[in-house]
Amino acid sequence: MNxxxxxxxxxxxxxxxxxxxxxxISGRLNxxxxxxxxxxxxxxxxxxLKECLDTALKRSDIVIMTGGLGPTMDDMTKETVSEIFxxxxxxxxxxxxxxxxxxxxxGRPMAENNKKxxxxxxxCIIVENNNGTAPGCIIEKGRKIVTxxxxxxxxxxxxxxxxxxxxxxxxxDSRIASRYLRLxxxxxxxxxxxxxxLVEKQINPTxxxxxxxxxxxxxITAKCGRSEDADRLIDPLVKEIQNRLGDFIYSYTGSSMExxxxxLLIEKNITIACAESCTGGMIxxxxxxxxxxxxxxxxxxxxxxxxxxxxxxxxxxxxxENYGAVSKETAVEMAEGVKRMTGTGxxxxxxxxxxxxxxxxxxxxxxxxxALSSDKGTEYKExxxxxxxxxxxxxxxLHALDMVRRHLLGATA
Amino acid sequence: MNxxxxxxxxxxxxxxxxxxxxxxISGRLNxxxxxxxxxxxxxxxxxxLKECLDTALKRSDIVIMTGGLGPTMDDMTKETVSEIFxxxxxxxxxxxxxxxxxxxxxGRPMAENNKKxxxxxxxCIIVENNNGTAPGCIIEKGRKIVTxxxxxxxxxxxxxxxxxxxxxxxxxDSRIASRYLRLxxxxxxxxxxxxxxLVEKQINPTxxxxxxxxxxxxxITAKCGRSEDADRLIDPLVKEIQNRLGDFIYSYTGSSMExxxxxLLIEKNITIACAESCTGGMIxxxxxxxxxxxxxxxxxxxxxxxxxxxxxxxxxxxxxENYGAVSKETAVEMAEGVKRMTGTGxxxxxxxxxxxxxxxxxxxxxxxxxALSSDKGTEYKExxxxxxxxxxxxxxxLHALDMVRRHLLGATA
Numbered sequence: 001m002n003x004x005x006x007x008x009x010x011x012x013x014x015x016x017x018x019x020x021x022x023x024x025i026s027g028r029l030n031x032x033x034x035x036x037x038x039x040x041x042x043x044x045x046x047x048x049l050k051e052c053l054d055t056a057l058k059r060s061d062i063v064i065m066t067g068g069l070g071p072t073m074d075d076m077t078k079e080t081v082s083e084i085f086x087x088x089x090x091x092x093x094x095x096x097x098x099x100x101x102x103x104x105x106x107g108r109p110m111a112e113n114n115k116k117x118x119x120x121x122x123x124c125i126i127v128e129n130n131n132g133t134a135p136g137c138i139i140e141k142g143r144k145i146v147t148x149x150x151x152x153x154x155x156x157x158x159x160x161x162x163x164x165x166x167x168x169x170x171x172x173d174s175r176i177a178s179r180y181l182r183l184x185x186x187x188x189x190x191x192x193x194x195x196x197x198l199v200e201k202q203i204n205p206t207x208x209x210x211x212x213x214x215x216x217x218x219x220i221t222a223k224c225g226r227s228e229d230a231d232r233l234i235d236p237l238v239k240e241i242q243n244r245l246g247d248f249i250y251s252y253t254g255s256s257m258e259x260x261x262x263x264l265l266i267e268k269n270i271t272i273a274c275a276e277s278c279t280g281g282m283i284x285x286x287x288x289x290x291x292x293x294x295x296x297x298x299x300x301x302x303x304x305x306x307x308x309x310x311x312x313x314x315x316x317x318x319x320x321e322n323y324g325a326v327s328k329e330t331a332v333e334m335a336e337g338v339k340r341m342t343g344t345g346x347x348x349x350x351x352x353x354x355x356x357x358x359x360x361x362x363x364x365x366x367x368x369x370x371a372l373s374s375d376k377g378t379e380y381k382e383x384x385x386x387x388x389x390x391x392x393x394x395x396x397x398l399h400a401l402d403m404v405r406r407h408l409l410g411a412t413a
Numbered sequence: 414m415n416x417x418x419x420x421x422x423x424x425x426x427x428x429x430x431x432x433x434x435x436x437x438i439s440g441r442l443n444x445x446x447x448x449x450x451x452x453x454x455x456x457x458x459x460x461x462l463k464e465c466l467d468t469a470l471k472r473s474d475i476v477i478m479t480g481g482l483g484p485t486m487d488d489m490t491k492e493t494v495s496e497i498f499x500x501x502x503x504x505x506x507x508x509x510x511x512x513x514x515x516x517x518x519x520g521r522p523m524a525e526n527n528k529k530x531x532x533x534x535x536x537c538i539i540v541e542n543n544n545g546t547a548p549g550c551i552i553e554k555g556r557k558i559v560t561x562x563x564x565x566x567x568x569x570x571x572x573x574x575x576x577x578x579x580x581x582x583x584x585x586d587s588r589i590a591s592r593y594l595r596l597x598x599x600x601x602x603x604x605x606x607x608x609x610x611l612v613e614k615q616i617n618p619t620x621x622x623x624x625x626x627x628x629x630x631x632x633i634t635a636k637c638g639r640s641e642d643a644d645r646l647i648d649p650l651v652k653e654i655q656n657r658l659g660d661f662i663y664s665y666t667g668s669s670m671e672x673x674x675x676x677l678l679i680e681k682n683i684t685i686a687c688a689e690s691c692t693g694g695m696i697x698x699x700x701x702x703x704x705x706x707x708x709x710x711x712x713x714x715x716x717x718x719x720x721x722x723x724x725x726x727x728x729x730x731x732x733x734e735n736y737g738a739v740s741k742e743t744a745v746e747m748a749e750g751v752k753r754m755t756g757t758g759x760x761x762x763x764x765x766x767x768x769x770x771x772x773x774x775x776x777x778x779x780x781x782x783x784a785l786s787s788d789k790g791t792e793y794k795e796x797x798x799x800x801x802x803x804x805x806x807x808x809x810x811l812h813a814l815d816m817v818r819r820h821l822l823g824a825t826a
Binding site for chain 1: 424425426427428429430431432433435436437438439440441442443449450451452453454455456458461464465468472623687689692693694695696697698700701702704705706707710711712713714715716717718720721724725754755768769770771802803806
């Protein structure tokens with residue numbers, strides 16, 4: 001089965017938002033073995049929408065539509081689909097009750113045009129919306145499936161997961177399962193060299209690499225019978241990849257570096273404090289995005305000024321004068337200082353030149369030192385990064401967190 | 414003139430990346446008065462690409478293609494366009510020299526397939542690429558214009574700005590100029606009430622509002638002759654909007670809150686230090702994304718633990734015991750403490766409950782206090798925010814930085 005994602009909304013054509021729905025839906029459809037061949041975006045215009053839907057139905061088995069389900073005149077997705085399929089729109093009492101209840105709870109009168117949202121094509125499968133007022137629906141006619149989902153991602157995603165994905169899975173005898181490995185510290189081409197035979201020869205499961213700023217992801221996808229155990233197919237291949245790429249793999253579940261490190265810290269109950277200079281709080285911001293991290297995250301000192309390095313971290317004035325604020329000596333004293341002053345298990349530090357200004361011939365933009373202090377001593381790393389301020393800060397955060405990850409894993413070995 | 418954006422790349426259909434190119438290009442085309450009616454995404458497949466390009470040429474005057482210009486067999490944008498227009502691909506010597514030079518500089522041999530990138534449709538306008546190896550091009554035939562740009566945004570954007578936008582502008586007698594006002598502290602509907610007559614009645618320039626997480630943007634767009642001064646049309650309207658919305662407007666140039674506040678601090682040479690709890694370093698990370706901020710940004714203390722609030726900020730144990738870590742009393746002592754201990758002009762603090770855990774009936778998730786201490790005293794604000802952890806932290810940062818902005822502007826009045 002092949003699918004097309006048809007987004008309806010002038011705001012997409014004005015450039016006000018990116019079509020992240022199409023990305024999300026594509027990923028999920030590929031996960032369950034549905035090929036996505038086209039994305040289309042069209043505005044809130046009846047003729048052009050009709051034309052795009054006609055084209056989509058000619059070339060695709062499944063059309064996933066997003067947007068255009070709201071209460072205003074502009075919203076015409078259901079009307080257009082109904083017209084093309086020759087279906088009447090009928091009032092769905094339960095949906096109306098739900099919309100009325102929503103406004104009652106807000107203590108506001110419901111505008112008359114909200115009723116429009118409770119009219120749905122006759123015979124459709126209704127997709128309840130628990131995060132907004134507009135319900136979605138699925139129409140199956142002949143060999144074609146059209147689903148209509150609301151545009152806001154917060155409303156679209158749960159409906160896709162709860163209703164559309166299981167519905168599409170039920171249409172197929174086979175199913176697809178994917179697992180994502182995430183790697184850091186190895187380039188895409190070096191990684192490919194080590195597993196090129198797997199990428200090229202594997203048929204089921206398949207292995208697909210792709211690169212993202214500073215890191216690499218491997219997707220392993222297996223196709224199997226509905227009741228079969230996909231893990232049985234995937235596990236041996238993951239084992240083989242693990243043998244070849246070892247601890248470059250920081251996640252076997254697709255989780256981010258900060259989630260991985262945050263969870264490790266929480267699991268092992270090891271406390272941490274950070275001393276950040278050029279990253280300006282980014283390490284701390286990422287780590288504290290992990291729910292529950294407060295149990296182990298003690299504090300961060302964003303020591304932008306030399307005074308802060310001395311006062312909050314105990315870096316010696318002589319060290320800064322002799323070696324500079326961006327030096328391995330300062331990085332080491334920052335990490336040791338923040339650990340000593342907070343009494344945490346780990347002290348992590350970063351100092352560097354993120355640019356665009358501040359670089360010299362000797363210490364160019366992109367020179368960064370990261371250091372990690374533990375009860376076993378202090379290690380440091382010198383980085384020479386390229387790119388703009390944003391990229392340098394981003395990649396530095398990955399290096400710093402990866403240093404913590406490797407330390408935590410080494411400690412258990 | 415109306416346009417369609419046609420992106421080529423299987424990675425988009427796999428959900429590996431979002432089509433942010435389409436968003437960016439759409440915004441820029443709208444800026445210069447070109448209507449975008451469709452976005453299409455198709456994979457690296459010759460038949461489907463040909464079909465999509467045929468459709469696009471039937472319904473659109475301008476087709477902006479992105480992707481598929483690389484060296485591999487998969488990349489077939491130029492080949493397909495040339496076939497449709499009946500053009501030969503010819504070797505462009507200068508482009509080849511450039512590609513060879515690129516590899517020479519890297520000290521690596523050039524793979525033979527890279528030559529493919531230097532073949533371009535005969536008679537096209539070549540769009541040089543200074544950020545990668547693949548040149549782009551523009552073809553004008555009859556009343557149709559097709560442009561081909563590389564897929565990576567870092568390569569696409571400069572080429573669009575330097576070559577494609579000026580080319581399209583040259584095709585029109587009139588031009589379009591836009592200005593963006595950004596507002597914080599007023600809801601979209603309250604704002605609309607105050608300027609609804611302008612939004613509805615203005616024909617040239619037009620006013621269009623749109624909302625983003627926690628803030629609102631107003632786009633003012635004027636159409637004028639090529640040599641005319643667009644500011645002459647836009648300035649009076651901005652003045653009128655300023656009269657009605659006053660200091661809710663934080664930027665008249667489209668710059669972000671952190672850029673606005675960072676520049677104000679640098680201009681006025683007022684130093685600042687931050688004390689962050691629930692935002693976990695996000696305020697600091699945003700402020701330090703502004704180049705040159707090190708002149709005024711002294712440090713941030715991410716005081717996640719109570720100990721840190723006491724040790725680094727001088728918050729009294731009694732205050733935390735009596736009122737809790739999330740209280741106006743603690744927020745005020747954090748702001749005053751970080752100012753006192755660093756000797757900066759301003760001390761900014763945040764403490765709150767970002768969720769998902771940690772909320773109680775009395776102090777629910779979303780309760781946040783921000784405080785700002787200056788030589789004139791300390792002010793604070795209680796916020797009751799909704800949404801998930803990410804949204805609460807984001808909106809808190811906007812509130813905190815806006816407090817600094819208002820203070821800095823008040824000081825000059």
